Amino acid sequence: MYALSAESLEKRFRKGKGKLIWALRKVSFSVARGEIYGILGPNGSGKSTLVRILATLLIPDGGRAWVLGYDVVRQPKQVRALIHRVSTEAAFFKKLSPLENLLYGARLYGLSGRVVGRRARGLLAELGIPPDRQRRPMEQLSRGQQQKVAVARALLQPPPVLLLDEPTTGLDPRSKREVQELVLGLRREKGTTILLTTHDMEEADRICDRVGILDEGRLVAEGAPWKLKQRVKTDGRPVSMEDVFFALTGKEWEDES
Amino acid sequence: MRAEAFSRPIRRELIAAWGFLARNVHLTKRYWGWELVWFAYSLTSSLAVAYIGLGTERLAGGGVDGQALTLYLLVGTLVWSYLSQIFYVISEMVAWERWEGTIEYTFMAPSSRLTHLVGTSLFAVIYGIGRTLLILAAAAAFFRLPLAGAHLPAAGLWLLVGSVSFVGFGILAGVMPLLFPERGVQMTNVLAALLLLISGVYYPVEVLPGWMQLLARGSPATYVIQGMRGAILAGEGLDQMARPLALLALGGVGMILVGTWAFSLAERYAKRTGRLKRSG
Ligand SMILES: Nc1ncnc2c1ncn2[C@@H]1O[C@H](COP(=O)(O)OP(=O)(O)OP(=O)(O)O)[C@@H](O)[C@H]1O
Numbered sequence: 099m100y101a102l103s104a105e106s107l108e109k110r111f112r113k114g115k116g117k118l119i120w121a122l123r124k125v126s127f128s129v130a131r132g133e134i135y136g137i138l139g140p141n142g143s144g145k146s147t148l149v150r151i152l153a154t155l156l157i158p159d160g161g162r163a164w165v166l167g168y169d170v171v172r173q174p175k176q177v178r179a180l181i182h183r184v185s186t187e188a189a190f191f192k193k194l195s196p197l198e199n200l201l202y203g204a205r206l207y208g209l210s211g212r213v214v215g216r217r218a219r220g221l222l223a224e225l226g227i228p229p230d231r232q233r234r235p236m237e238q239l240s241r242g243q244q245q246k247v248a249v250a251r252a253l254l255q256p257p258p259v260l261l262l263d264e265p266t267t268g269l270d271p272r273s274k275r276e277v278q279e280l281v282l283g284l285r286r287e288k289g290t291t292i293l294l295t296t297h298d299m300e301e302a303d304r305i306c307d308r309v310g311i312l313d314e315g316r317l318v319a320e321g322a323p324w325k326l327k328q329r330v331k332t333d334g335r336p337v338s339m340e341d342v343f344f345a346l347t348g349k350e351w352e353d354e355s
Numbered sequence: 356m357r358a359e360a361f362s363r364p365i366r367r368e369l370i371a372a373w374g375f376l377a378r379n380v381h382l383t384k385r386y387w388g389w390e391l392v393w394f395a396y397s398l399t400s401s402l403a404v405a406y407i408g409l410g411t412e413r414l415a416g417g418g419v420d421g422q423a424l425t426l427y428l429l430v431g432t433l434v435w436s437y438l439s440q441i442f443y444v445i446s447e448m449v450a451w452e453r454w455e456g457t458i459e460y461t462f463m464a465p466s467s468r469l470t471h472l473v474g475t476s477l478f479a480v481i482y483g484i485g486r487t488l489l490i491l492a493a494a495a496a497f498f499r500l501p502l503a504g505a506h507l508p509a510a511g512l513w514l515l516v517g518s519v520s521f522v523g524f525g526i527l528a529g530v531m532p533l534l535f536p537e538r539g540v541q542m543t544n545v546l547a548a549l550l551l552l553i554s555g556v557y558y559p560v561e562v563l564p565g566w567m568q569l570l571a572r573g574s575p576a577t578y579v580i581q582g583m584r585g586a587i588l589a590g591e592g593l594d595q596m597a598r599p600l601a602l603l604a605l606g607g608v609g610m611i612l613v614g615t616w617a618f619s620l621a622e623r624y625a626k627r628t629g630r631l632k633r634s635g
């Protein structure tokens with residue numbers, strides 16, 4: 099059984115008077131257990147929409163998707179117990195402290211306050227949020243620090259499947275590495291399956307086993323980073339993931355297969 | 356093993372309900388400045404209404420029992436302040452989380468929507484009772500209230516049972532911010548104002564035009580306020596009010612069921628159309 103799979107997922111949104119936007123068009127893919135699967139794509143290509151469907155926050159207009167065998171539309175409660183999500187925007191009660199926010203978040207997952215308090219303090223410290231900051235309102239933290247609290251929220255009780263929507267956007271190089279190491283460590287120690295969207299090509303290359311490239315809602319390519327690089331021709335110069343990105347999402351790309 | 360399989364999900368939901376309650380307590384603490392302002396506002400507006408009682412006696416030049424009228428108005432304004440408080444806390448549940456940006460995280464959690472609503476409602480009731488008692492205590496210092504004949508336990512019971520209906524109303528109104536991200540909150544305000552108008556908060560409903568009286572019959576606030584006045588002004592006890600109380604409780608439970616059902620439909624609609632949240 100796959101940890102994540104999607105079959106012909108479709109999602110459209112209504113913009114203004116009767117105008118439809120196709121955010122996803124017939125997207126199919128699957129992610130094995132313990133795999134780190136990256137999703138790359140230009141702004142507005144449908145990455146967050148895909149993540150939201152898997153997180154039961156959006157209902158697709160067509161196709162189906164499963165998390166560890168549970169249908170995201172028909173069995174949302176089971177799915178929710180198996181996933182957590184980190185997104186770019188820091189979604190917190192701004193006047194509450196990181197600890198209060200984490201306490202709230204974790205209780206919704208049935209974790210009692212006693213367990214959470216200890217774990218949260220440790221995890222936040224590990225991510226570089228000093229103890230005095232942990233008790234002050236979120237709004238006093240920098241964006242990067244808030245982002246780290248968001249990561250901590252998802253890891254208080256590491257779920258079998260993690261959905262990371264640009265988790266490292268806005269982080270400095272060191273913090274970015276810390277989060278990446280945390281992700282790799284989770285997979286190594288707990289066998290966590292991770293779906294990750296990112297605009298950082300180097301990050302995708304470094305930590306993803308496979309990546310899928312979305313363009314205007316279509317999955318235009320999929321494969322291990324090194325395989326995708328083979329598909330791109332440069333004149334002798336080493337190929338980077340950035341070349342892959344431009345080649346696969348640009349108009350000049352010609353499909354060879 | 357089986358007992359545990361049964362009790363674990365319940366334990367989880369209880370923890371989650373407590374999570375909602377505790378979160379609101381934390382928020383109330385962090386926004387204490389606002390709480391103070393809000394309290395002062397409620398107290399002054401309650402006093403302003405209550406003084407109409409003494410004022411009417413003066414204007415009418417006898418024939419009006421000013422103190423009794425003051426108490427009549429004070430019961431109305433306090434009960435309304437309490438019920439509308441519950442209504443707002445619950446109906447703004449969605450709007451507030453959307454504003455903070457936490458809504459997706461709350462809706463993505465495995466705890467059930469009923470737990471979400473129950474946890475929030477519990478907070479609303481406890482908070483509302485505390486706040487109303489404080490206003491009452493403060494207001495009592497301004498008037499000589501003829502409370503000797505009042506049946507206070509009965510009054511408390513009316514308020515408690517009435518809370519149930521208002522929780523239901525709040526849930527029903529909370530659907531609007533889910534459906535209309537921009538205008539939803541204004542619509543709940545309109546609904547609250549309408550309830551205030553038709554429920555006989557400051558006057559007997561009989562003075563309203565016939566069609567409004569018909570509407571008044573559909574508002575739980577009408578019964579709660581009449582019941583409270585019966586208990587406090589006329590000293591009516593439980594024997595007189597068992598039937599209406601039971602009806603009110605039944606209506607309240609029905610309202611919660613309908614509200615929860617409507618909420619789940621609206622949640623589905625919001626997830627279909629991408630209304631939970633737009634950015635990201
Ligand atoms: N809730 C919504 N309501 C209306 N349109 C939406 C909604 N969510 C997404 N869209 C539209 O769907 C398309 C895909 O958006 P999505 O957020 O999935 O892109 P993305 O790949 O995550 O972009 P980015 O890299 O900027 O985060 C965009 O055109 C966007 O405007």
Ligand SMILES: [Mg+2]
Pocket residue numbers: 145146147263635
């Ligand atoms: Mg996005």
